[in-house]
Amino acid sequence: MLPVTQPWTLYGVTLDSRLLLGTAGYPSPAVLREALQVSGTQVVTVGLKRTLGAAGDNGFIDLIRELLPVQGARLLPNTAGCRTAREAITLAHMARELYDTPWLKLEVVGDEHTLQPDPWELVHAAGQLVRDGFDVFPYCTDDLVTCQRLLDAGCQVLMPWGAPIGSGQGLLNPFALRTLRERLPGVPLIVDAGIGAPAHAAQALELGLDGVLLNSAVAQAGDPVRMAAAFAHAVKAGRLGREAGVMAPQSMAVASTPVTGRPFLIG
Amino acid sequence: MLPVTQPWTLYGVTLDSRLLLGTAGYPSPAVLREALQVSGTQVVTVGLKRTLGAAGDNGFIDLIRELLPVQGARLLPNTAGCRTAREAITLAHMARELYDTPWLKLEVVGDEHTLQPDPWELVHAAGQLVRDGFDVFPYCTDDLVTCQRLLDAGCQVLMPWGAPIGSGQGLLNPFALRTLRERLPGVPLIVDAGIGAPAHAAQALELGLDGVLLNSAVAQAGDPVRMAAAFAHAVKAGRLGREAGVMAPQSMAVASTPVTGRPFLIG
């Protein structure tokens, strides 16, 4: 029997997959459909601004709705594109009506170039939305104090960035992420943004973060379906590695093949 | 149908798994057996010096022999512990008698602290062993000129190190490994030594190396069986990522969720 990763829980919902996927920028609905299936993801984000746009959504939401029950997945609407707490709160309420879910990925952009979160607007919006009954997944920076304020505001999950959205640079500051893990035991931490390659996802899980959310790395790959499979393996690799206990690096060589002596410690 | 990695070929033998495993230092025969099974490995190394030792091998070789056919794996005897070409050549011939295989992982240690290969002794021994009919897998450094000399000597596979044996430091010089990949297209390249975590293995495959060989990272994990599963996923993750085309990192953010417009490029 093959070892499998431990299940985890987000706002009372137990999940097996630790890979969360965005749905933007795929070459076609067919590719999106197949990538989601192959990934095994159980949480799928959609941008509210887009789907609420006047131009229609190209059948996108119907596609997502159809896919979710097939793989036991949930929708995580996001407030991508919002610049203020007020705007995000308004959009969140519209989303709850539209999608009938209290889950919300809260994004409040604080800078046009890095698209980084604005900690102040984020904490403010999170507090209000928690009071309004939402299950808030805040997209935040890797700053410990900001994360603590989000927890104080009632968030039960945090989504720190690894690098700017769509940059594919991986984990720019592993020290900060490791600090979050050590100082916030028990809090589900999902690296959101910046993951570009499967190795980045594995590294995040090895550091003890609980999951990763990504979009561009799959949607913009030469072969998105194959890349979805790559990331499905990567999160399992990283998580199983974390559970199994990664060896501590040594500064010098240690012969793995002893020249003499008995091969096993026991037996 | 889930995407699977492309098969590859070592000395005419086509393999599906890109994970090669050592067999030293496991806590017990039962754990070794289960780790090998879970890993899906098709190439298993054993140290000749140990198994030829006077003290007996504790049933080790019988165990390996029994396991190999079960998972369609091959034995790759190694010359770990040899300090000279002469010593390695002698040991290689004994190994061929004993194990009835032309495959040989050639190790000639050049330094007691890093246990790094000695390029001169290695090239010399490789040339002789190729002439003697062996299929030589040289454990070498990441030096391009040394690798070219090994190819000139008749090696058809190369096994550059990532870091010193047993150090678990990962890929100390990704630039050198990338250079090997670019300059030696078509040559099977296996990162041997230094891999400590699943993310290291994924990174190696993403760089275009064809496989990884490791031992300590699995054998010395808190839970070797679970770690074997982790690495099985990691090499699939890295290889599928390579095949799918990893996105190029961007210096700045690129919104993955467009705020307006149609969600798909086509359809």
Next chain:
Amino acid sequence: MLPVTQPWTLYGVTLDSRLLLGTAGYPSPAVLREALQVSGTQVVTVGLKRTLGAAGDNGFIDLIRELLPVQGARLLPNTAGCRTAREAITLAHMARELYDTPWLKLEVVGDEHTLQPDPWELVHAAGQLVRDGFDVFPYCTDDLVTCQRLLDAGCQVLMPWGAPIGSGQGLLNPFALRTLRERLPGVPLIVDAGIGAPAHAAQALELGLDGVLLNSAVAQAGDPVRMAAAFAHAVKAGRLGREAGVMAPQSMAVASTPVTGRPFLIG
């Protein structure tokens, strides 16, 4: 005539040296005195909590006061150890009385383990202190939005961290520091905390940051006076490199010694 670094300006005061030094933890007053002299520093920080302590200051402040005019240096009192804006503001006012300077390094600790700044308390305290007439030097994280809020609050200088205080880890997130430089042109940026080695200081200046503030790296060196000289050279090296234009890295080799042709482009 040897090239020298450009002067820079902090709150209207023009300085030649880009090395700011703390004064804690030196083995003796004599070593502190000599290290400050050798460093050429023109800005020296002192902890208010210590000097205001009931136990007396061991002649420390008299020493500092005596040294400052000798090397044309200014005192920068700091609020190290404060946990809230309120506490920092109270201490700042006492400092202005005591030292007769509007300059203030504002520290408000937000976490006991990393001793990182608390962005919220920091912005709040900065706004009040600016209104009270202080020239505020906030010790902050490398978060762009936080830095923008500090500028909005009236700060004219920012002091982002490189790594946790006293850790000597260097620049944990060069990407974030480069972003600050690009997005906040014209704002004096001083890396404060985390610098452990001269190369770290040079790197900070090469990235375009304007100065560095450090303490442990000098005070806890085996030979603090010699290390003070090392850092004096390092900031000049990094700044001159920035001014001269550091070459862009190339992925491959470019022969610096042409084999044929005329040696100079002109002449």
Next chain:
Amino acid sequence: MLPVTQPWTLYGVTLDSRLLLGTAGYPSPAVLREALQVSGTQVVTVGLKRTLGAAGDNGFIDLIRELLPVQGARLLPNTAGCRTAREAITLAHMARELYDTPWLKLEVVGDEHTLQPDPWELVHAAGQLVRDGFDVFPYCTDDLVTCQRLLDAGCQVLMPWGAPIGSGQGLLNPFALRTLRERLPGVPLIVDAGIGAPAHAAQALELGLDGVLLNSAVAQAGDPVRMAAAFAHAVKAGRLGREAGVMAPQSMAVASTPVTGRPFLIG
């Protein structure tokens, strides 16, 4: 009195400066002249192939000859562009005639893309040239066994690369350089090639290497004279830091400013 770096010795010649400079690719003789003066260098390399070329040398060698005594510098002719030991040996003998010095920077290129040294040709040529009475400075890789073979061949100085020539990538494998330092105590080690920024040079000296040789980083800077000054400071920074004892990095914060207690350990 300002602390200065310890002098060091190359083939019996004691030097103060730890910065060695190439002379190719400068915009004009005047800039080359001024850069050399500002750098304080005491060892200057020239490419033999160029100066022996039929087209004449544009007054280059006369310029170098005139400069050397002014700053107490020595010429280090190099065999850049040679592909075989035989070619390098022939050129070396011509150089000794021409420049009347036993010093020789031995380069034997083993790959056209990386311009990396060929360890085999290099060791072979070094042995012959030592027997012929040269003081050989081999440009080599960072491979410990290769370095040991060069020492066995009679070299008393080694010049391992940091990265490919002209790439400006800095130290690609600090682990390998640190290993050389630890395993070859007492041997003068000069990082040659790959240095792109002053911080790279400081880092090399902090690791315990004895000097750096560079060319492109200065010659191709926007302002070569200013960059020469930058590197002059950088090698002093790194070396003084090494001598003073760089602090060990800490994983967590350590308050440098104690809140209570006496400020000095003694006095």
